[in-house]
Amino acid sequence: MEQLFIPQGYRSVLDVWQTEQAIKFIKETFQSALASELKLRRITAPLFVKSGKGLNDNLSGTESPVSWEGKAIEHGKLEIVQSLAKWKRFALWRHNIAPGLGIYTDMNAIRADEGLDNLHSIYVDQWDWEKVIKPEERTQETLYKCVRGIYSALKNTEFLVSERFPEIAISLPEEIFFISSEDLRCMYPNDTPKERENKIARQYGAVFIQGIGAPLGDGKIHDMRSPDYDDWSLNGDIIIYNEVLDCAFEISSMGIRVDPATLKSQLEAAGATDREELMFHKMLLSGQLPQTMGGGIGQSRLCMLLLKKCHIGEVQASVWADSTLEECMKRGVFIM
Numbered sequence: 001m002e003q004l005f006i007p008q009g010y011r012s013v014l015d016v017w018q019t020e021q022a023i024k025f026i027k028e029t030f031q032s033a034l035a036s037e038l039k040l041r042r043i044t045a046p047l048f049v050k051s052g053k054g055l056n057d058n059l060s061g062t063e064s065p066v067s068w069e070g071k072a073i074e075h076g077k078l079e080i081v082q083s084l085a086k087w088k089r090f091a092l093w094r095h096n097i098a099p100g101l102g103i104y105t106d107m108n109a110i111r112a113d114e115g116l117d118n119l120h121s122i123y124v125d126q127w128d129w130e131k132v133i134k135p136e137e138r139t140q141e142t143l144y145k146c147v148r149g150i151y152s153a154l155k156n157t158e159f160l161v162s163e164r165f166p167e168i169a170i171s172l173p174e175e176i177f178f179i180s181s182e183d184l185r186c187m188y189p190n191d192t193p194k195e196r197e198n199k200i201a202r203q204y205g206a207v208f209i210q211g212i213g214a215p216l217g218d219g220k221i222h223d224m225r226s227p228d229y230d231d232w233s234l235n236g237d238i239i240i241y242n243e244v245l246d247c248a249f250e251i252s253s254m255g256i257r258v259d260p261a262t263l264k265s266q267l268e269a270a271g272a273t274d275r276e277e278l279m280f281h282k283m284l285l286s287g288q289l290p291q292t293m294g295g296g297i298g299q300s301r302l303c304m305l306l307l308k309k310c311h312i313g314e315v316q317a318s319v320w321a322d323s324t325l326e327e328c329m330k331r332g333v334f335i336m
Helices: 016-038 085-095 140-164 181-187 193-204 260-269 273-277 279-285 299-306 322-330
Strands: 040-042 048-050 067-069 077-080 102-110 123-132 177-180 206-210 230-242 247-257 292-298
Touching: 016 040, 016 102, 016 123, 016 140, 016 299, 085 102, 085 123, 085 279, 085 292, 102 292, 123 299, 140 206, 140 230, 140 247, 140 292, 140 299, 177 181, 177 193, 181 193, 181 206, 193 206, 193 230, 193 247, 230 260, 247 299, 260 273, 260 279, 273 279, 292 299
Parallel strands: 040 102, 177 206
Antiparallel strands: 048 077, 067 077, 102 123, 123 292, 206 230, 230 247, 247 292
């Protein structure tokens, strides 16, 4: 069942053709700014990968990738990627990228099990990025410096969008606020993680919540994270306050990646030690793969945020329930 919320009196700031122009402008502008801030080179990425290699993202571990038998491929079960979290690290190794440099790419995915609402679609498009770091750089300082770089690219893009389309007002705060998921839990012990995110986002406008995946002080987790790419203590989400929907709005999930010791302990904690036999995990545990950090930044999410849209279908072409399309048409919300 799709969930739909259209704010009272909502009207898109830009018309349909202005929106199409703005989407192109945002994507071109932001990826250039991101590449400059983080020293990234663009790379071509796959739409699907071979099953059984450990390269696909397991997300929370419950989602099933879209898969089929590739008749022209020996032992050819193929899977549409759910994200490129692990493939990128493998690509950095194959391309022999030096520390301090990295890659970014357009990631297009189908997440068949995704629940649909204003922010979530079956079709996922994001910039996936990954860069090589030295082992001694696996620190909070490295993580925060990278977050500030991404936020700078976001602020720069917002400014240029407002210059190109004066109807779009600047609303992002000058600085991003940092807080751990445990400190956030202590601030709002009686709230759910989503309620905590809403409150902290309303207060600061832009927040990085660090430490997602491991149990907190109450034994619960802030949110699910696969155990085999992010280090649960050195990862987090960039959250922006969405003034149109009056809620926390995740724009990016990112982090410093697991080293061999962290991978082993997180696989044990998740009850997923069987993954140690997969190609990717064997390479990581043996020390073949470089130390990296990386993440994903939603392309349609960014466009939705900066263009002050109420539904992600206003900035991407996907598939929605007939009831959603009918209600949006009735309320004057153009779904692509």
